[in-house]
Amino acid sequence: MKTLVLGGARSGKTRHSLGLAEGMGLETIYLATGWAGDAEMTERIARHRAERGAHWTTIEEQIDLPRVLVKESRADRVMLVDCLTLWLSNVMFAELDVEAMSDALVSAMPRMAGPVIFVSNEVGLGIVPENALSRRFRDAQGRLNQAVAGAAERVVFVAAGLPLVLKDSEGRGQASV
Amino acid sequence: MKTLVLGGARSGKTRHSLGLAEGMGLETIYLATGWAGDAEMTERIARHRAERGAHWTTIEEQIDLPRVLVKESRADRVMLVDCLTLWLSNVMFAELDVEAMSDALVSAMPRMAGPVIFVSNEVGLGIVPENALSRRFRDAQGRLNQAVAGAAERVVFVAAGLPLVLKDSEGRGQASV
Amino acid sequence: MKTLVLGGARSGKTRHSLGLAEGMGLETIYLATGWAGDAEMTERIARHRAERGAHWTTIEEQIDLPRVLVKESRADRVMLVDCLTLWLSNVMFAELDVEAMSDALVSAMPRMAGPVIFVSNEVGLGIVPENALSRRFRDAQGRLNQAVAGAAERVVFVAAGLPLVLKDSEGRGQASV
Numbered sequence: 262m263k264t265l266v267l268g269g270a271r272s273g274k275t276r277h278s279l280g281l282a283e284g285m286g287l288e289t290i291y292l293a294t295g296w297a298g299d300a301e302m303t304e305r306i307a308r309h310r311a312e313r314g315a316h317w318t319t320i321e322e323q324i325d326l327p328r329v330l331v332k333e334s335r336a337d338r339v340m341l342v343d344c345l346t347l348w349l350s351n352v353m354f355a356e357l358d359v360e361a362m363s364d365a366l367v368s369a370m371p372r373m374a375g376p377v378i379f380v381s382n383e384v385g386l387g388i389v390p391e392n393a394l395s396r397r398f399r400d401a402q403g404r405l406n407q408a409v410a411g412a413a414e415r416v417v418f419v420a421a422g423l424p425l426v427l428k429d430s431e432g433r434g435q436a437s438v
Numbered sequence: 439m440k441t442l443v444l445g446g447a448r449s450g451k452t453r454h455s456l457g458l459a460e461g462m463g464l465e466t467i468y469l470a471t472g473w474a475g476d477a478e479m480t481e482r483i484a485r486h487r488a489e490r491g492a493h494w495t496t497i498e499e500q501i502d503l504p505r506v507l508v509k510e511s512r513a514d515r516v517m518l519v520d521c522l523t524l525w526l527s528n529v530m531f532a533e534l535d536v537e538a539m540s541d542a543l544v545s546a547m548p549r550m551a552g553p554v555i556f557v558s559n560e561v562g563l564g565i566v567p568e569n570a571l572s573r574r575f576r577d578a579q580g581r582l583n584q585a586v587a588g589a590a591e592r593v594v595f596v597a598a599g600l601p602l603v604l605k606d607s608e609g610r611g612q613a614s615v
Numbered sequence: 616m617k618t619l620v621l622g623g624a625r626s627g628k629t630r631h632s633l634g635l636a637e638g639m640g641l642e643t644i645y646l647a648t649g650w651a652g653d654a655e656m657t658e659r660i661a662r663h664r665a666e667r668g669a670h671w672t673t674i675e676e677q678i679d680l681p682r683v684l685v686k687e688s689r690a691d692r693v694m695l696v697d698c699l700t701l702w703l704s705n706v707m708f709a710e711l712d713v714e715a716m717s718d719a720l721v722s723a724m725p726r727m728a729g730p731v732i733f734v735s736n737e738v739g740l741g742i743v744p745e746n747a748l749s750r751r752f753r754d755a756q757g758r759l760n761q762a763v764a765g766a767a768e769r770v771v772f773v774a775a776g777l778p779l780v781l782k783d784s785e786g787r788g789q790a791s792v
Contacts, residue, residue, distance in 0.1 A: 265598065267597060267598055268739075269737060269738075269739030269740040269757065270739035270740075270743070270753050271739055271753065271754050271757020271758055271760075272737075272739055272761075273757075273761045301747075383446060383449075383598070383740050384446075384740065384742050384743075385446030385447035385448055385449055385740075386446040386447075386561065386562075386563035386564065386623070386740035386741060387561060387564020387567075387740060387741020387742060388564060388567045388572045388575065388576055388741070390741075390742045395742045396478075399447050400448050402448070403446065403447055403448020403449060404448055406448075406597075406598040406599075407449075407450045407598050410599055410600055411599060416598060418597055418602075420621060420737060420760075420781060421621055421737070421757075421760040421761050421764035421781065422761040422764055422765060423781040423782050425602070427597060427600040427602060444774060444775055560623060560626075560774060560775070562622075562623030562624035562626055563623040563624075563738065563739075563740035564738060564739075564741020564742070570655075573655075577624065577625050580623065580624055580625020580627075581625055583625075583774075583775040583776075584625070584626075584775050584776040587775035587776055587777055595779075602779070604775065604777040604779060605777050
């Protein structure tokens with residue numbers, strides 16, 4: 262099963278995802294897409310690491326998520342990808358083709374053999390950013406979230422640490438109730 | 439029936455609205471409020487146009503939405519207004535009275551004879567914008583969304599392409615369940 | 616019962632909270648955390664005051680919310696705290712320890728004898744702010760919202776004036792349905 266956990270900054274989306282993964286009773290792999298580029302990021306990574314228990318194995322991959330996920334995903338392990346927003350910014354920073362990479366990730370999803378939980382930010386609910394790069398990023402993130410949500414069996418929105426199901430494993434969301 | 443489809447940038451709110459409209463089996467009119475002021479906007483309009491089929495008739499109106507909607511709305515056609523956010527920015531840019539125009543739109547809603555779907559952005563979920571005009575816009579948009587939601591029979595929030603019903607045709611939302 | 620009402624700017628969260636409080640049939644106390652530092656804020660406070668009826672008693676407290684709430688909360692009155700976002704910005708502006716103050720508020724919640732409704736902004740759903748202080752504020756707000764939500768019996772998200780229950784008095788949210 263593929264799950265997308267969507268939320269804002271400091272919404273508790275990582276913590277919720279850790280809980281989801283730990284509840285599965287499988288080997289737990291944390292796929293970190295961020296890197297310690299500055300003090301803020303280093304501190305964030307350390308805090309996240311402390312939140313997870315020692316039973317998590319960490320893999321780092323900043324760019325080639327599709328390949329690593331297809332290679333490492335197995336029925337007896339759950340992989341938590343934290344997060345697609347950092348990954349997308351890595352792809353843009355490296356001046357790679359954002360649409361092609363996004364398409365590659367989504368089309369690889371059926372070839373991931375076990376459960377994968379993707380954490381991603383919703384970034385489109387503020388005022389239009391003044392700078393063009395931010396607008397481009399916002400558009401790319403929105404399109405990626407839509408595509409991953411379309412391919413996932415379960416989509417959850419997290420606010421203040423609380424989950425709201427947008428799509429469940431039967432393909433139904435709250436809207437169809 | 440009047441419907442408000444609310445969402446962030448690139449949330450899939452237009453696509454969801456197109457689907458809603460097409461499911462009604464009526465003549466479909468796309469009321470475009472944006473204009474091709476720059477290359478970004480021109481590209482956006484072209485992309486949106488390609489997403490709709492040829493069975494959509496497009497009407498453009500940047501300012502006088504209340505008059506055009508009352509005049510064109512009919513029981514045998516559904517009108518999709520895309521979007522109130524661009525309309526509001528046109529009204530502000532033209533230095534018209536934003537509150538008066540918002541009131542005029544909402545009070546005209548009962549006089550629109552057929553179904554109308556209003557697409558609008560939620561823009562108040564980021565950090566307080568540093569510039570005063572953005573704060574003014576954010577306030578005006580929030581108030582307009584509340585007023586249209588109050589007058590609509592159905593309100594849907596879209597995230598990652600997935601709808602979440604806030605108010606349904608019986609006037610009940612998820613909260614009253 | 617402790618309630619958290621979360622929403623964006625101009626989402627109707629204060630109006631929704633006033634309605635919640637007035638429906639309880641208790642004495643109503645409005646705890647204002649903002650102060651009239653500039654013309655914009657003065658106008659906002661005046662508008663909010665006009666929205667409430669004369670049956671509301673207003674208390675102002677910019678900093679020491681834990682103490683005032685424990686002291687004033689009683690079983691026969693409901694207190695509406697409007698809002699945690701202004702309070703947090705007061706705490707940061709006064710260069711007090713944000714984490715310690717947040718912890719103090721949350722740990723004081725069980726000692727508030729009557730119903731309290733906390734209004735707060737969700738501010739993490741836009742693009743990453745360019746300035747470091749805004750990022751720090753966004754993080755502190757997100758963590759505070761999570762902590763208050765964890766300690767509250769009921770959490771509601773308001774968009775376009777419409778409530779969406781994230782957690783109800785039985786501790787269940789939409790997600791567990």
